Amino acid sequence: MTKIWLMDVSEIEEYLGTSISSGLSEQEATRRLTVYGYNRLAKKKKRHPFFLFLEQFKSFIVWILVAAAIVSGLLKEWIDTFAIIGIVILNSFLGFIQEFKAEKALEELKKLFSHYTKTLRDGSIRTISSELLVPGDIIEIEAGDNIPADCRVVWHTSNFTVQEASLTGESAPVPKTSIRLNEPDAIIADRANMLYMGTSVASGRAKGIVVDTGMKTELGRITEMIQEGDNEKTPLQERLENFGKILVYICLLLVGAIFLMEYIRGGELFDVFLTSVSLAVAAVPEGLPAVVTIGLALGVQRMAKKHVLIRKLPSVETLGCATVICSDKTGTLTKNEMTVRKIYADDTIFNVTGTGYSPDGYFMVDNSPIDIENFPGLGRCLLCATVCNTSNLLNKDGNWNIVGDPTEAALLVAAAKAKKTKEEIEKEYKMIDEIPFDSERKRMTVIVRRNQETIAFIKGAPDVLLNLCSFIEENGKIKPIDNSRKERITEITNSFAANALRVIATGYRKIESATEINEEEIEKDIIFTGLLAMIDPAREEVKPAIQKCRKAGIKVKMITGDHKQSAIAIARDLSLIEKEDSVVSGEYIDRIDDSRLFEIVRDISVYARVSPHHKLRIVRALKKYNEIVAMTGDGVNDAPAVKEANIGVAMGITGTDVTKEVADMVITDDNFASIVAAVEEGRGIYENIRKFIHYLLSCNTGEIMVMFFTSLFNMPVPLFPIQILWINIVTDGLPALALGVDPADPQNMEMPPRKTDEPIINWKNGKLIILQGFFITLCTIIAFWYVLFIEDAGILKARTMAFFVLACSQLFHSFNLRSSTRSIFQIGFTSNMKLVYANIVSVLLQVSVIFIPVFQPIFKTQAIKGIDLIIAITLSSLPLWEMELLKIFFRRKK
Secondary structure, three states, X not given: OOOHHHOOHHHXXXXXXXXXXXXXXXXXXXXXXXXXXXXXXXXXXXXXXXXXXHHHHOOHHHHHHHHHHHHHHHOXXXXXXXXXXXXXXXXXXXXXXXXXXXXXXXXXXXXXXXXXXXXXXXXXXXXXXXXXXXXXXXXXXXXXXXXXXXXXXXXXXXXXXXXXXXXHOOOOOEEOOOOOOOOOOOOHHHOXXXXXXXXXXXXXXXXXXXXEOHHHOHHHHHHHHHHHOOXXXXXXXXXHHHHHHHHHHHHHHHHHHHHHHHHHOOOOHXXXXXXXXXXXXXXXXXXXXXXXXXXXHHHHHHHHOOOEEEOOOOHHHHHHOOOEEEEOHHHHHEOOOOEEEEEEEOOEEEEEOOOOOOOOOOEEEOOEEOOHHHOHHHHHHHHHHHHOOOOEEEEEOOEEEEEOOHHHHHHHHHHHHOOOOHHHHHHHOEEEEEEOOOOOOOEEEEEEEEOOEEEXXXXXXXXXXHHHEEEEEEOOEEEEOOHHHHHHHHHHHXXXXXOOOEEEEEEEEEEOOHHHOOHHHHOOOEEEXXXXXXXXXXXXXXXXXXHHXXXXXXXXXXXXXXXXXXXXXXXXXXXXXXXXXHEEEHHHHHHOOHHHHHHHXXXXXXXXXXXXXXXXXXXXXXXXXXXXXXXEEOOHHHHHHHHHOOEEEEEXXXXXXXXXXXXXXXXXXXXXXXXXXXXXXXXXXXXXXXXXXXXXXXXHHHHHHHHHHHHHOOOOOOOOHHHHHHHHHHHHOHHHHHHOOOOOOOOHHHOOOOOOOOOOOOHHHHXXXXXXXXXXXXXXXXHHHHHHHHOXXXXXXXXXXXXXXXXXXXXXXHHHHHOOOOOXXXXXXXXXXXXXXXXXXXXXXXXXXXXXXXXXXXXXXXXXXXXHHHXXXXXXXXXXXXXXXXXXXXXHHO
């Protein structure tokens, strides 16, 4: 890449074959358009929606479900057939919608630059479509314009600044220059003579030479990085896929064994096949993907109430096992609203409370509020800052916003806290003239008339203004300023700057004669009034959120394009760092290779002055350690790293459309604390997913064991195929879903993050599933055996009894899954009323097919009465009491 910022304007003219005075000819511009192409961002080749939909069927478990639906159809078990088909279609449709929406991400990039640009061609200015710009075009831009291409500044007004926060992370508008630079390795944020597509003009006017267009721009390179990012599966998706395969193989093996045992016993081939296939369909938890999807979806609804918008359902679970949160500083950890924190006036340092653009706050000395009337010098300092100001503070529907430069707006907010508003002051002080800010002069002067007096108010860099000052005002008195006082002011300025505060000095001078209105005569013998120190402050809620992350074993890292000292100040304020050796700059990252970055990446807490490429390297280095990385961001510069991270988190208010579209989730209130709430919710959702997977498996294990042991002990087949399928529908649906919305354990943020290779069901849970399944089996077989052999009431009644107990024992068992250690009587049945209602509905469905005559011939049942009903209910409840005893044992053992 040619380093344009190192060239003089004349060299660039020669290099690009253009002229600043006349621009390109239309003929040459047309020729270049065929060479360089249109000035627009390339779209990633879209997949046809039909193929997007088909891709949702790649999952192994989905294919098993399709096969199960086909088998059920062949057996004419239409209820199960349609249930399975419905589940498959629902999941596929949800996945299709998510991917289809994600493909619109790159189209949003087009919104970031203007559609029309003033361009010099054939010696005259004309307005053309930005897409027609080519390298060598001369363009004119002014305040409010978006930069349409990457350009080199060739001329500008003294107050020309560009807002580059969306590209570099720099929170304040950046002054630009037309002079060549002497830094070959300057990063984007330090290229003061360059303009970049996607940024905007904050103030002033300029001319520039287009040097790169379309995908050759810095924004284009970011677009390429977004396109190159792979969509990785979340840990839950991967484990569920592997788990589904293992589960299917185990189920098929057991069902095959039952088939052989029944056939060897002399059963009819068709009946044995029918029973075995029904058992296979029941054993495979076809409700699992639906329950997982719906459980995640319900979690998404709860998150929306906490200002978190989830774009991709599995991301909820991924966030729950995040080990690192890489956060942008500007607008994420900070408010992205410059705020005056300290003022030096009347030989006193005042602390200013409040943050952002709201004028709520007061002034303090030694931690005690003060009456501003007792400090006239402070009032004069704020008066200077308000009069010498081109910004405005607006209140719209209770929300405070600014028009103009954020630094100047911060001065207005500080004055408003002292009840000095620009509107009221301008009624008394009428503006006559202005000497605008200049990056070389580093100061600004406004001349006003008040009654019969003419006054010049000035503000600027402290070192510059002090050199112009001959007097100082303190406590209402004006006296000469000596060198010792200037040294003290310089020391205070340096102490403010050391804490990453941006310092503005103010002063004024009464003008005796109108003939003095020229720069040299006015800006001399100034009366110094004070210093105002400001910063883009940390959000108040971020520090406790970071502490909560630490408690949960989650590391927080700041990755910003802002200056190192600013990053350090905010990091210290948030207790992110204790020593500066845990801070590195983008310049340092450029000097080291990926292996060295890999060595240090986990020990560094703050990365300053970084570019989009650095962010990608950092995220990739962390992922090599198998860290689950969440990357937050709002600017265009964050988009590639947000997409590369395991979970990307975009800011909803300040975030660009590009970042929102590539992110997995959006924080709608731009509140870092909402991310922590999302982590907590994600952990709770994953635990609930484990609960209902545990529930499904223990219930299905019980069903398989019932068939296996009755066959092993040469007993009649206890259940008909339709009964097996019905139990599957009644018990695997609503109760499992209700477990998916179980209230989260309040202690889950005191546990370390899960390991990504942790199985959904570990060995301990596996043993418990087998034990619980065995107990359900035992209760069912006892009921079957009692009616068949003790009562000698016939096989139909015995099967009905087994049918009732097998279904209802699973419903009682659902309450066991609320906690693995705490008693349901401690937790309370009513703390999850959805589970109570789900079980009531399931019991009513089960009772209806046994007691309503019209269903009895379909499900091959007969009514259970008297002592048999009492025995059935008692046996069905035993799994609950069994687990209550086991929980007592677990608690005592712990």
